[in-house]
Amino acid sequence: xxxxxxxxxAGLAVRPYVGSTAAFLAASALALMGIAxxxxxxxxxxxxxxxxxxxxxxxxxxxxxxxxxxxxxAVTVPLAGALGHSWQSGLSxxxxxxAVAVLPWLPLLRDRGAEPAAAxxxxxxxxxxxxxxxxxxxxxxxxxTRSPTAWALAVFFGLQSTAAYITMGWIAQIFxxxxxxxxxxxxxxxxxxxxxxxxxxxxxxxATRLPRQGPIVLVLGAxxxxxxxxxxxxxAAGAWAWALLLGLANCAFPLALTMVGMRARTARGVAQxxxxxxxxxxxxxxxxxxxxxxxxxxxxxxELPLALMIGLMVPQMAMGxxxxxxxxxxxxxxx
Numbered sequence: 001x002x003x004x005x006x007x008x009x010a011g012l013a014v015r016p017y018v019g020s021t022a023a024f025l026a027a028s029a030l031a032l033m034g035i036a037x038x039x040x041x042x043x044x045x046x047x048x049x050x051x052x053x054x055x056x057x058x059x060x061x062x063x064x065x066x067x068x069x070x071x072x073x074a075v076t077v078p079l080a081g082a083l084g085h086s087w088q089s090g091l092s093x094x095x096x097x098x099a100v101a102v103l104p105w106l107p108l109l110r111d112r113g114a115e116p117a118a119a120x121x122x123x124x125x126x127x128x129x130x131x132x133x134x135x136x137x138x139x140x141x142x143x144x145t146r147s148p149t150a151w152a153l154a155v156f157f158g159l160q161s162t163a164a165y166i167t168m169g170w171i172a173q174i175f176x177x178x179x180x181x182x183x184x185x186x187x188x189x190x191x192x193x194x195x196x197x198x199x200x201x202x203x204x205x206x207a208t209r210l211p212r213q214g215p216i217v218l219v220l221g222a223x224x225x226x227x228x229x230x231x232x233x234x235x236a237a238g239a240w241a242w243a244l245l246l247g248l249a250n251c252a253f254p255l256a257l258t259m260v261g262m263r264a265r266t267a268r269g270v271a272q273x274x275x276x277x278x279x280x281x282x283x284x285x286x287x288x289x290x291x292x293x294x295x296x297x298x299x300x301x302x303e304l305p306l307a308l309m310i311g312l313m314v315p316q317m318a319m320g321x322x323x324x325x326x327x328x329x330x331x332x333x334x335x
Contacts, residue, residue: 002105003043005098007034025264036278043260043274048267055208055258060146061200062254074190088276142269144276147332149263150259152322153256154277156217158284159316160252163224166309167192167246169230169289169311174302188243190323196254202252206259213259217252217320224249224313232306250319256281265328273329288312 011031018024043062050057072094080090145152170194175185207213227245229239260277264270292305299305 001038001045002102002109004037004041005102005105007031009095010097012098013092013292013323016091029074036282041271042276043257044267045269047264047270051089054261055205057256058261059204061304062167062200062204062257063197066193066200066254070190070197071191075191098321101295109200121142142329142333144272144273144329144333147273147327147329149327149332150273150276150329152319153222153259153263153273154280155284156252156316156319156323157256157277157281159280159312160250160256161285161286161317162312163309163316164250164253165285165289166305167250167294170246170292170296170305171243171246171248174306176240177302178239180236180239184239186272188239191240191243192250195244196250197238198246200223200254204254206264207255207258211326213255213262216255216322217324218317220249220252220255221313221317221320224252228306228309228313232303232310235302252316255320256323261321263328265330267329269330 008031009035011027011294015024015027015031015144041108043058043332046057046061075326076090076094079093080087083093123156128269168189172189175188180188204218207216210216223245227242227249230242230245237243256277260274263271292308295304295308296302
């Protein structure tokens, strides 16, 4: 985690000042790799250190992610103006925040091999004849790719990421093409993003109280279907309603992170499941925003891209329902 945060800080600090496109992309990739490491490890840390508060802690850091995303979108341009109208300063200033985020992890490096206090064995008075403690049985090896739940969660993660990236990347342009003023379109995008701040805390806590998370998946999916259908039929007339509904649908992200922590019994299982689900999911999400742009350019309108999004919401709901079943990957993959 500490190395990941350091990579984010270094990449953000360097990339605005490099002199070529290749170097800019390389520095951006460094920061993104740090983000990827942190994203994969956070569910593991929650499972290891807060096994009885998975929903609360996942909600807390998911809310922080949503708040950070919204704040960066809103503050970067004014910040650049305040720093002398320099876009380089506006972007590199976020490296300072990333560097500050490294500091809390430094004291934990000394204890990186320690067990959580809650998991420490209870000491009892020794018997009169002392014997060596029996070694703990190793955790069963997991073949994560043989777990139907792991695949369902990976596909759900990828499809909800696809929807989120397309929404964040294109919704303002959809509103602009429908005749909504630029300032209002930007505000609508902000509303969609800000919706995730309070709900990212509420939804994980609710999810951990239910034996199955499928009903939440269906509710969020229905919001997405209604939002995309509204954009298809009347993008300007119901703009505020569609922005709110799509903001609700984007809360599938903290739900997916919560299910990563719930679908494995051990920290080791969560580590494998988190790495598999997120890496596979992000690979699935890569073509989405580009495909939407290609469809928009080739058709000259938003009907085809929105029809695609409506169609993708159906398998997202199906995979989320399967991923939300009350089972663990250890049960499905143990030798």
